[in-house]
Amino acid sequence: MQIHKFQEMMRQLYFKRDFERGINGTFNWLVDEVEELGEELKKGTDKEATEKEFADVIAWLASLANVTGIDLERAAINKYNFKCPKCQLSPCECTF
Amino acid sequence: MQIHKFQEMMRQLYFKRDFERGINGTFNWLVDEVEELGEELKKGTDKEATEKEFADVIAWLASLANVTGIDLERAAINKYNFKCPKCQLSPCECTF
Numbered sequence: 001m002q003i004h005k006f007q008e009m010m011r012q013l014y015f016k017r018d019f020e021r022g023i024n025g026t027f028n029w030l031v032d033e034v035e036e037l038g039e040e041l042k043k044g045t046d047k048e049a050t051e052k053e054f055a056d057v058i059a060w061l062a063s064l065a066n067v068t069g070i071d072l073e074r075a076a077i078n079k080y081n082f083k084c085p086k087c088q089l090s091p092c093e094c095t096f
Numbered sequence: 097m098q099i100h101k102f103q104e105m106m107r108q109l110y111f112k113r114d115f116e117r118g119i120n121g122t123f124n125w126l127v128d129e130v131e132e133l134g135e136e137l138k139k140g141t142d143k144e145a146t147e148k149e150f151a152d153v154i155a156w157l158a159s160l161a162n163v164t165g166i167d168l169e170r171a172a173i174n175k176y177n178f179k180c181p182k183c184q185l186s187p188c189e190c191t192f
Contacts, residue, residue, distance in 0.1 A: 006099060012178075054160075057157055084109055
């Protein structure tokens with residue numbers, strides 16, 4: 001599924017609620033989901049549960065992009081277009 | 097671009113370094129990028145800078161999925177497949 005299509009699906013499912021919650025509230029939800037992903041990764045015992053936490057993070061990132069008015073796919077491709085945005089190489093050869 | 101293809105692009109660009117850094121280190125980078133996105137959203141003045149922070153978050157999420165051995169697209173579709181995973185409706189009609 002295209003990143004853009006996933007974001008549109010999230011818009012269809014949740015935009016009304018996301019819009020009412022606003023940017024700050026939706027960002028806070030994203031932070032909570034990232035924390036839950038971190039807790040699941042620390043346990044490291046349940047792949048299915050970890051997959052669900054990954055799903056939640058990209059879902060809330062898409063919701064946040066919707067309320068912010070940003071096209072997540074375009075943003076991603078503009079910065080990471082088959083080469084490292086810093087060294088301009090693939091694979092990256094940055095020395096930091 | 098498909099979520100899967102974006103994840104594969106990130107693998108091509110960064111997997112060697114991501115693998116060496118490991119799951120915990122890569123998760124910490126993701127947290128830092130989410131914080132940077134939050135700071136940019138609080139400013140709310142520079143759409144191009146905000147887009148770049150969104151790009152960084154999805155990029156590091158894909159890197160983290162690579163080192164964890166998870167297919168981000170499959171995880172996303174398995175949980176959010178054109179209906180809310182809680183109420184099973186589209187749009188979501190959860191009452192919480």
